Amino acid sequence: MCYILYVFVLCLDLEWRWKCVAKDADDDEDEDRIGFVITLGYDFDMNISVLLPASPFRVSISRLSYLVCVAKQFIYAAIYLIMALLSDLINLDLTDATPKIIAEYIWIGGSGMDLRSKARTLPGPVDDPKKLPKWNYDGSSTGQAPGEDSEVILYPQAIFKDPFRRGNNILVMCDAYTPAGEPIPTNKRCAAAKIFSNPDVEKEVPWYGIEQEYTLLQKDINWPLGWPQGGFPGPQGPYYCGIGAEKAFGRDIVDAHYKACLYAGVNISGINGEVMPGQWEFQVGPAVGISAGDELWVARYILERITEINGVVVSFDPKPIPGDWNGAGAHTNYSTKSMREEGGYEVIKKAIEKMGLRHKEHIAAYGEGNERRLTGRHETADINTFLWGVANRGASIRVGRDTEKEGKGYFEDRRPASNMDPYVVTSMIAETTILWNKS
Amino acid sequence: MSYRLSDLINLDLSACTDKIIAEYVWIGGSGMDLRSKARTLPGPVSDPSKLPKWNYDGSSTNQAPGDNSEVILYPQAIYKDPFRRGNNILVMCDSYTPQGDPLPTNKRYNAAKVFSRSDVVAEEPWFGIEQEYTLLQKDVKWPLGWPIGGFPPPQGPYYCGTGADKAFGRDIVDAHYKACLYAGINISGTNGEVMPGQWEFQVGPSVGISAGDQVWMARYILERITEMAGVIVTFDPKPVSGDWNGAGAHTNYSTKSMRNEGGYEVIKKAIEKLEKRHLEHIAAYGEGNERRLTGKHETADIKKFKWGVANRGASVRVGRDTEREKKGYFEDRRPSSNMDPYVVTSMIVETTIVWKP
Numbered sequence: 001m002c003y004i005l006y007v008f009v010l011c012l013d014l015e016w017r018w019k020c021v022a023k024d025a026d027d028d029e030d031e032d033r034i035g036f037v038i039t040l041g042y043d044f045d046m047n048i049s050v051l052l053p054a055s056p057f058r059v060s061i062s063r064l065s066y067l068v069c070v071a072k073q074f075i076y077a078a079i080y081l082i083m084a085l086l087s088d089l090i091n092l093d094l095t096d097a098t099p100k101i102i103a104e105y106i107w108i109g110g111s112g113m114d115l116r117s118k119a120r121t122l123p124g125p126v127d128d129p130k131k132l133p134k135w136n137y138d139g140s141s142t143g144q145a146p147g148e149d150s151e152v153i154l155y156p157q158a159i160f161k162d163p164f165r166r167g168n169n170i171l172v173m174c175d176a177y178t179p180a181g182e183p184i185p186t187n188k189r190c191a192a193a194k195i196f197s198n199p200d201v202e203k204e205v206p207w208y209g210i211e212q213e214y215t216l217l218q219k220d221i222n223w224p225l226g227w228p229q230g231g232f233p234g235p236q237g238p239y240y241c242g243i244g245a246e247k248a249f250g251r252d253i254v255d256a257h258y259k260a261c262l263y264a265g266v267n268i269s270g271i272n273g274e275v276m277p278g279q280w281e282f283q284v285g286p287a288v289g290i291s292a293g294d295e296l297w298v299a300r301y302i303l304e305r306i307t308e309i310n311g312v313v314v315s316f317d318p319k320p321i322p323g324d325w326n327g328a329g330a331h332t333n334y335s336t337k338s339m340r341e342e343g344g345y346e347v348i349k350k351a352i353e354k355m356g357l358r359h360k361e362h363i364a365a366y367g368e369g370n371e372r373r374l375t376g377r378h379e380t381a382d383i384n385t386f387l388w389g390v391a392n393r394g395a396s397i398r399v400g401r402d403t404e405k406e407g408k409g410y411f412e413d414r415r416p417a418s419n420m421d422p423y424v425v426t427s428m429i430a431e432t433t434i435l436w437n438k439s
Numbered sequence: 440m441s442y443r444l445s446d447l448i449n450l451d452l453s454a455c456t457d458k459i460i461a462e463y464v465w466i467g468g469s470g471m472d473l474r475s476k477a478r479t480l481p482g483p484v485s486d487p488s489k490l491p492k493w494n495y496d497g498s499s500t501n502q503a504p505g506d507n508s509e510v511i512l513y514p515q516a517i518y519k520d521p522f523r524r525g526n527n528i529l530v531m532c533d534s535y536t537p538q539g540d541p542l543p544t545n546k547r548y549n550a551a552k553v554f555s556r557s558d559v560v561a562e563e564p565w566f567g568i569e570q571e572y573t574l575l576q577k578d579v580k581w582p583l584g585w586p587i588g589g590f591p592p593p594q595g596p597y598y599c600g601t602g603a604d605k606a607f608g609r610d611i612v613d614a615h616y617k618a619c620l621y622a623g624i625n626i627s628g629t630n631g632e633v634m635p636g637q638w639e640f641q642v643g644p645s646v647g648i649s650a651g652d653q654v655w656m657a658r659y660i661l662e663r664i665t666e667m668a669g670v671i672v673t674f675d676p677k678p679v680s681g682d683w684n685g686a687g688a689h690t691n692y693s694t695k696s697m698r699n700e701g702g703y704e705v706i707k708k709a710i711e712k713l714e715k716r717h718l719e720h721i722a723a724y725g726e727g728n729e730r731r732l733t734g735k736h737e738t739a740d741i742k743k744f745k746w747g748v749a750n751r752g753a754s755v756r757v758g759r760d761t762e763r764e765k766k767g768y769f770e771d772r773r774p775s776s777n778m779d780p781y782v783v784t785s786m787i788v789e790t791t792i793v794w795k796p
Contacts, residue, residue, distance in 0.1 A: 087442045161455070163447060228578075240499035241467075241474035243659065245577050245666045255523070256447035258477065262458060263450055272476030275499050309443045379498070379505065391509045391537070393498060400494075401509055401537045 095167050099124045102169040104162060105135055105154050106301050107176050110143025112186055113316065113419055115301050117171075125168040132156035132172060144176065144184055152184060153177045158294040163260035164305060171264060171301070173294045189293060192427035196289040198435065206430045207340075207410070208292035209269065209285030209333035212299065213418045215320045216250045216278050217313040224278035224321065225249045225312055236326065239277040249278045253310055257282065257303050264302060266295045275326040275379075285333065289430075293423040318417035319372035327373030327380065328418035334429050335410030344408030351433040352388050352397055352411060358432050359386040359396070365424050367417025374415065381414065453525050457482045460527040462520060463493055463512050464659050465534055468501030470544055471674065471777055473659045475529075483526040490514035490530060502534065502542055510542065511535045516652040521618035522663060529622060529659070531652045547651060550785035554647040556793065564788050565698075565768070566650035567627065567643030567691035570657065571776045573678045574608045574636050575671040582636035582679065583607045583670055594684065597635040607636045611668050615640065615661050622660060624653045633737075634684040643691065651781035654688075676775035677730035685731030685738065686776035692787050693768030702766030709791040710746050710755050710769060716790050717744040717754070723782050725775030732773065739772065 094100070101124065106117040118137065126132055139145025139152035154174040162169040175189040183190035195201060216225040226249025227233050238247050254271055261268040261282070271282045282303075284295050300316070307314040319327040338347040355362065363370065363383060376382035381396040388397040388411075390404045396415050403409030416425050452458070459482065464475040476495065484490055497503025497510035512532040520527040533547040541548035553559060574583040584607025585591055596605050612629050619626040619640075627641045640661075642653045658674070665672045677685040696705040713720065721728065721741060734740035739754040746755040746769075748762045754773050761767030774783050 083442065087446075090443070091446065163450070164443075237501070238472060241476045241495065243473055243475060243662045243666055244671065245669050246671055248666055251666065252444055252448060256444050258460065259450040259452060259523075260447045262452055262460075262479065263455055268479060270476065270478035306444065306447065379496075389506070392506050393496065393508050394505055405537075 091166075093167055101125055101167070102162070102165055103132065103172050104165075104170070105156070105172045105174050106298065107137070107154055107174045108186065108297065108421075110139075110186055112188075112421060114142070115297070115304060116142055117301065126170065127159060129156045129159050129172065132159070135174075139176075139184070144186060151179055153179060153181075157189065158291065158298070160264040160266060160298050163263045163302065166263075171298060173298050188421050188423040189290070192293060192423040193290050195427040195431050195435070201289075201430050201434050204336035204338060204430075204434055206289055206426075206434070207286040207335050208422075208426050209283055209287075209410075210292060210296050210422060210426075211281055211283045211329070211331040211333070212296060213274055213279060213281045213328035213330065214303065215276070215315045215317070215328055216253065216280070216307065217315055217320070219311050219313050222313065222315075224276075226278050233277050235324065236275050236277075239273060239279075240275045241273050247277065248273055250280065250312065253303075253306055253312060254280050254282070256306050257299075260302050260306065261299050264298065266299050266302070268299060274328075276321070276328075279320075279326065279328060289426075290423070292426050293421075296422040316419040318367060318369050318419060322372070324378075326378045329373065329380070329414065330367070330416045330418050330420050330422070330425070332413045332416055332422075332425055332429065333410050334413060334426075334433075336434065339410060340408055342408060345403065348399065348403070348409070348411055352399075354432050354436060354438065355397060355413070355429070356386045356388070357438060358436070362413075362428060362432070363415060365420075365428055366415050367420040369419070370415070370417040373417055449524075451525055459483055459525070460520070460523055461490065461530050462523075462528070463514070463530045463532050464656065465495070465512055465532045466544065466546075466655065468544055470546075470779060472500070473655070473662060474500060475659065484528065485517060487514045487517050487530065490517070493532075497534075497542075502544060509537055511537055511539075515547065516649065516656070518622040518624060518656055521621045521660065524621075529656060531656050546779050546781040547648070550651060550781040551648050553785040553789050553793070559647075559788055559792055562694035562696060562788075562792055564647055564784075564792070565644040565693050566780075566784050567641055567645075567768075568650060568654050568780060568784075569639055569641045569687070569689040569691070570654060571632055571637060571639045571686035571688065572661065573634070573673050573675070573686055574611065574638070574665065575673055575678070577669055577671055580671065582634075584636050591635050593682065594633050594635075597631060597637075598633045599631050605635065606631050608638065608668075608670065611661075611664055611670065612638050612640070615657075615664050618660050618664065619657050622656065624657050624660075626657060632684065632686075634679070634686075637678075637684065637686060647784075648781070650784050651779075654780040674777040676725060676727050676777060680730070682736075684736045687731065687738070687772065688725075688774045688776050688778050688780070688783070690771045690774055690780075690783055690787065691768050692771060692784075692791075694792065697768060698766055700766060703761065706757065706761070706767070706769055710757075712790050712794060712796065713755060713771070713787070714744045714746070715796055716794070720786060720790070721773060723778075723786055724773050725778040727777070728773075728775040731775055 101122050102119050103122050104117050104119045109116045135154040136151045138150050140147040140150035145152050156172045156174050158173040160171045162171050175187045176184045218225055242248050258271050267284055267287055269283045269285055274281050284299055287295050304314050371383050374380045374383035379393045381387045381394055387395045389395040390399045391401050392398055398412045398414055458479050460477050461480050462475050462477045467474045493512040494509045496508050498505040498508040503510050514530045514532050516531040518529045520529050533545045534542045576583055579587055600606050616629050625645055627643055629640045632639050642657055645653050662672050729741050732738045732741035737751045739745050739752055745753045747753040748757045749759050750756055756770045756772055
């Protein structure tokens with residue numbers, strides 16, 4: 001019996017096809033055969049074709065040299081089949097089989113940057129976080145509680161659609177409390193939520209647009225993706241918004257992340273390749289008040305889940321490579337109602353003045369290791385200097401030309417590092433510009 | 440790339456949101472480096488004048504100083520995005536200062552001015568551009584399919600050839616063909632070229648400024664595809680020195696008068712005018728062209744202007760059909776593969792229609 005399988009699979013950088021091959025030139029007989037032609041990528045142009053006769057014993061001597069390769073191909077075939085079965089299971093649409101949904105509860109761990117999550121089954125779809133049950137986790141395993149009193153309680157705060165499980169399944173952004181109801185020390189959301197619910201802040205409707213930069217690293221060696229091992233790529237210049245195999249490394253991750261976030265309901269407004277090769281940026285916003293922090297954390301979670309799928313490591317370190325290579329920041333664009341209306345430019349200038357007076361307090365809260373990044377070079381302002389300007393990328397705070405021209409708009413705080421906590425940064429900017437009075 | 444990633448990349452968002460993704464594409468400071476970044480828009484858009492202007496960091500592309508770095512992007516043409524599909528789009532843009540002046544590297548602006556002249560519009564200039572390019576292996580930058588540290592057998596079998604020992608990289612070419620048709624680019628054909636690893640696609644017939652827009656967007660789609668394939672594309676006019684063909688961008692051209700009765704006389708007059716401005720054209724026809732236009736390998740020597748019917752060694756070639764029917768078009772064979780189509784198309788029009796010697 002002849003199998004005619006015509007399958008294109010892009011898997012592990014191998015492209016292979018199975019097809020029914022015509023008769024073997026060596027033999028007189030016209031036999032059904034299974035043959036396969038394997039082309040291994042573009043780096044090595046090996047066309048291995050093996051003709052297997054239908055009967056397992058009629059392997060001609062001239063084909064013996066291929067048998068070792070054949071064994072390898074069968075292993076790859078087995079892997080392919082396993083992955084095909086796995087993907088069928090992962091992509092099972094449960095909505096016909098059951099009303100139950102899966103909710104992935106996400107929280108921030110003890111370092112303030114490590115994201116954690118676990119999943120639970122719920123009896124049916126939920127779209128209001130208040131209707132989700134509180135949960136708990138083992139805080140002693142995340143550096144957030146002692147072993148003899150390890151329960152930390154998760155309060156659900158925001159719901160997003162799960163781009164990995166799809167269907168009615170959800171991601172839930174949570175924050176962490178003691179059993180007595182106190183926010184644990186690493187819970188920065190609680191204090192931020194208080195600031196954002198202050199009536200003076202609420203009526204200003206603070207908008208945020210956060211430009212999250214990040215670097216992709218090769219697994220195990222922790223060297224940027226696309227960089228030669230033990231060496232460096234050509235100097236910066238061609239990579240910003242660049243295209244091409246020698247300029248853009250990891251676009252698949254970026255594009256998958258863009259769509260996954262839009263699917264999830266995260267207000268992702270754009271992406272671009274960054275100045276350092278292997279570095280990328282996405283923007284979240286405009287988001288109001290506390291939701292800016294929620295959306296950015298969920299976007300980071302989705303990004304790290306995607307790099308996990310791809311066998312790549314994501315780093316939010318603000319200066320992953322010392323030397324003449326750009327760092328990674330999280331520029332935070334900000335406006336209030338007053339800034340967006342007529343006469344807003346004066347409000348902006350006053351707000352920037354206040355920010356200047358509290359420069360040191362802000363810098364202390366704008367991310368660990370920022371001093372390696374804010375050097376005054378590579379489109380940053382020196383960490384000890386507060387400087388603002390229109391269209392000036394070397395400033396601490398930049399005001400866009402549009403805003404200057406129209407007399408209203410927003411400004412960009414360029415100081416926060418890529419590893420900043422958006423709850424802290426967004427609430428601090430609101431606090432300084434709306435609540436704080438120079439004394 | 441794992442199947443799980445491809446599930447996400449191929450997510451059809453139209454079921455859960457009206458939002459679309461628009462990839463804004465522009466030309467960087469070298470005049471040949473394409474750049475792009477994406478933004479979310481609230482719903483589908485089909486008219487470029489309805490797209491918002493945007494801006495980018497010109498100090499990172501050698502187009503502005505760091506303390507005054509904003510460069511403004513004006514959307515000029517929309518194409519369907521073959522990578523993201525759905526209602527997502529690619530947008531060809533050009534670059535301006537915040538005051539509204541075109542940057543020095545913005546060649547589209549002047550071309551658009553030429554093409555909107557009433558005497559030019561009346562002549563309805565058509566262009567068919569034959570873009571040649573070479574595929575190189577990543578890291579070693581040696582042509583695709585060539586043995587590392589060596590050469591394949593001499594030219595002969597490769598032009599339009601098939602077979603694993605003659606055609607290198609057809610997957611890229613075929614993917615590019617369909618992707619461009621999907622995008623709405625008027626790609627009229629492809630063929631394997633005389634040098635192994637070198638290919639050609641043709642864009643046209645396109646009218647006026649859209650020839651430039653379409654060629655640039657086709658180049659963008661090509662480089663995105665080679666990025667996916669882990670291969671490098673080069674538009675260098677003579678990628679390998681010696682007895683190997685160079686890469687050009689022959690530009691076929693006709694006006695209304697040339698396509699109508701008596702057109703052959705109009706063609707001859709136009710070619711005469713091109714001859715008189717040979718040096719000016721050559722200067723604008725691409726960097727490094729002197730390595731390619733040697734008089735050998737189906738080119739005319741860069742210093743000489745020569746035209747002829749069916750003559751591939753000429754600067755300008757007229758097809759036998761055109762000679763026989765006494766109307767048609769002609770082919771300027773001088774532009775190199777790294778020419779700027781905005782410059783070349785508008786200059787041909789300027790010399791043949793506008794210029795009065």
